[in-house]
Amino acid sequence: MATQYWSTRDPEGKKVTASQAILNGLAPDGGLYLPVELPHLDFELTDLPQLSYQELALKVLAPFLSDFTTAELRECIKKAYGDQFDDERIAPVSWHAGNGYLELFHGPTLAFKDLALQLMPHLMVAAAKKNDPDHSIVILTATSGDTGKAAMEGFADVPGTKIIVFYPEHGVSPIQRQQMLTQRGKNTFAIGIDGNFDDAQTNVKKIFRDPQVQQTIGDNGYRFSSANSINIGRLLPQIVYYFSAYGQLMKAGKIRAGDFVNFSVPTGNFGDIFAGYLAKQLGLPVNKLICASNENNVLTEFFRKGVYDVKDRDFHVTSSPSMDILVSSNLERLLFYALGQNANKTTKLMKELQEKGVYQIDQQTRDHLVDFYAGFATQTETAEEIKRVYRVDHAVLDPHTAVGSFVAQRYQAATKDDHQLVVLSTASPLKFPQAVLPALGDKDNAKIPGIEAIPFLASDANIPIPDSISRLFNTPSQPEQSVEPDQMAATVLKILQ
Numbered sequence: 001m002a003t004q005y006w007s008t009r010d011p012e013g014k015k016v017t018a019s020q021a022i023l024n025g026l027a028p029d030g031g032l033y034l035p036v037e038l039p040h041l042d043f044e045l046t047d048l049p050q051l052s053y054q055e056l057a058l059k060v061l062a063p064f065l066s067d068f069t070t071a072e073l074r075e076c077i078k079k080a081y082g083d084q085f086d087d088e089r090i091a092p093v094s095w096h097a098g099n100g101y102l103e104l105f106h107g108p109t110l111a112f113k114d115l116a117l118q119l120m121p122h123l124m125v126a127a128a129k130k131n132d133p134d135h136s137i138v139i140l141t142a143t144s145g146d147t148g149k150a151a152m153e154g155f156a157d158v159p160g161t162k163i164i165v166f167y168p169e170h171g172v173s174p175i176q177r178q179q180m181l182t183q184r185g186k187n188t189f190a191i192g193i194d195g196n197f198d199d200a201q202t203n204v205k206k207i208f209r210d211p212q213v214q215q216t217i218g219d220n221g222y223r224f225s226s227a228n229s230i231n232i233g234r235l236l237p238q239i240v241y242y243f244s245a246y247g248q249l250m251k252a253g254k255i256r257a258g259d260f261v262n263f264s265v266p267t268g269n270f271g272d273i274f275a276g277y278l279a280k281q282l283g284l285p286v287n288k289l290i291c292a293s294n295e296n297n298v299l300t301e302f303f304r305k306g307v308y309d310v311k312d313r314d315f316h317v318t319s320s321p322s323m324d325i326l327v328s329s330n331l332e333r334l335l336f337y338a339l340g341q342n343a344n345k346t347t348k349l350m351k352e353l354q355e356k357g358v359y360q361i362d363q364q365t366r367d368h369l370v371d372f373y374a375g376f377a378t379q380t381e382t383a384e385e386i387k388r389v390y391r392v393d394h395a396v397l398d399p400h401t402a403v404g405s406f407v408a409q410r411y412q413a414a415t416k417d418d419h420q421l422v423v424l425s426t427a428s429p430l431k432f433p434q435a436v437l438p439a440l441g442d443k444d445n446a447k448i449p450g451i452e453a454i455p456f457l458a459s460d461a462n463i464p465i466p467d468s469i470s471r472l473f474n475t476p477s478q479p480e481q482s483v484e485p486d487q488m489a490a491t492v493l494k495i496l497q
């Protein structure tokens with residue numbers, strides 16, 4: 001049976017196909033798309049150790065993307081998970097200090113977003129061919145650093161697409177800036193704005209809704225879409241690696257088919273961990289999903305007390321910047337399930353969040369969240385965790401992974417839960433030399449600003465420097481473009497003339 005999608009905020013439950021959901025990104029009512037019914041996966045756990053990542057991706061994704069042909073999906077998957085990854089397992093599991101670490105940083109931008117963003121552009125092009133063949137796609141993204149780069153890398157030179165990324169000129173790390181300004185691809189544009197991330201995000205949303213801009217770009221043969229994790233096309237590819245990890249645990253003899261495992265997920269926008277929740281609903285034997293936050297610990301409070309409260313909270317800039325977030329968009333998807341797929345109730349809570357900065361859920365709804373455990377790590381605890389794991393076998397974690405690792409260890413100590421546990425390792429430590437070097441005892445080199453500190457970390461940690469990092473040093477960077485936030489729409493129009 002075909003899998004159809006509906007919006008978390010549509011009480012009438014209007015249905016769209018998978019390709020329409022991917023092309024739209026956000027539903028017209030502002031809600032997020034979810035499958036009306038979860039499909040049945042056509043393989044057994046005992047098959048997992050034998051499947052390649054690409055074969056597994058096809059088996060997991062095909063039932064979700066039922067208006068794509070198998071040939072189309074095979075082609076998309078082949079392009080996505082090829083030699084742009086430096087490990088043929090794509091997402092290998094390593095073992096340190098007793099726990100597994102699912103390494104999601106072997107792609108071109110050295111962070112887990114590659115796993116989805118190497119695939120989604122190809123799905124989007126196929127989706128456009130089915131639904132709107134007369135328009136090219138323009139991806140418009142506001143980024144605080146990682147998403148923008150991963151999206152540019154994914155869309156670079158993909159025919160029929162352009163990508164425009166706006167980033168806060170003074171709000172990205174030197175490495176992130178260099179990554180964006182050395183991006184290959186004639187169809188990619190990175191533009192700094194004289195403002196913060198919120199200015200970038202607000203104006204991108206405004207441009208999306210501006211009828212005059214829509215009209216002008218439509219006349220020029222373009223339509224907008226989104227590469228953020230609100231797009232279901234970014235979420236579904238992330239289910240695959242939970243199954244892949246399980247297969248690798250079986251292969252390593254750590255578990256047998258059917259044994260339950262725990263996953264600890266460093267969380268920001270709640271996309272990655274929600275994919276784990278879907279994996280569990282699809283039949284993967286998952287005991288607990290551990291939601292690990294940094295000092296921006298709104299989610300910890302939510303799971304512990306049933307209250308989501310951002311109204312009197314300060315935003316903390318931490319050593320794990322990709323998790324510095326207060327409003328986790330994808331939590332809306334979990335709420336929708338916890339509320340019995342009730343769009344009216346979901347809409348009401350989202351409205352309360354927007355208007356009052358807080359909402360509360362009742363006990364019955366909380367009972368649906370038993371699969372989750374939540375905790376957080378301070379920046380000091382994060383640094384201590386990098387040190388602890390380094391002492392065991394000289395493995396070096398990035399600060400995001402260290403947050404997941406710290407919370408997992410606390411959970412194990414507090415509960416004595418001895419199921420096998422896998423920490424999702426979301427970025428390479430090489431991206432964060434200034435945060436990682438002091439934890440390894442190299443305080444001097446940590447003072448070196450920007451990308452120049454990377455070789456010292458690579459040498460201390462004995463990690464080979466991947467091509468994507470070497471390129472930062474040998475590729476001449478584009479001159480930085482800078483516009484005022486109120487000039488963003490005009491800039492988009494100029495690019496699309």
Ligand SMILES: *Cc1c(COP(=O)(O)O)cnc(C)c1O
Nearest residue numbers: 268269270271272322400426427
């Ligand atoms: C985006 C990101 C996260 C958070 O993932 P969500 O899906 O937003 O919860 C964690 N770690 C790294 C390195 C990231 O880039």
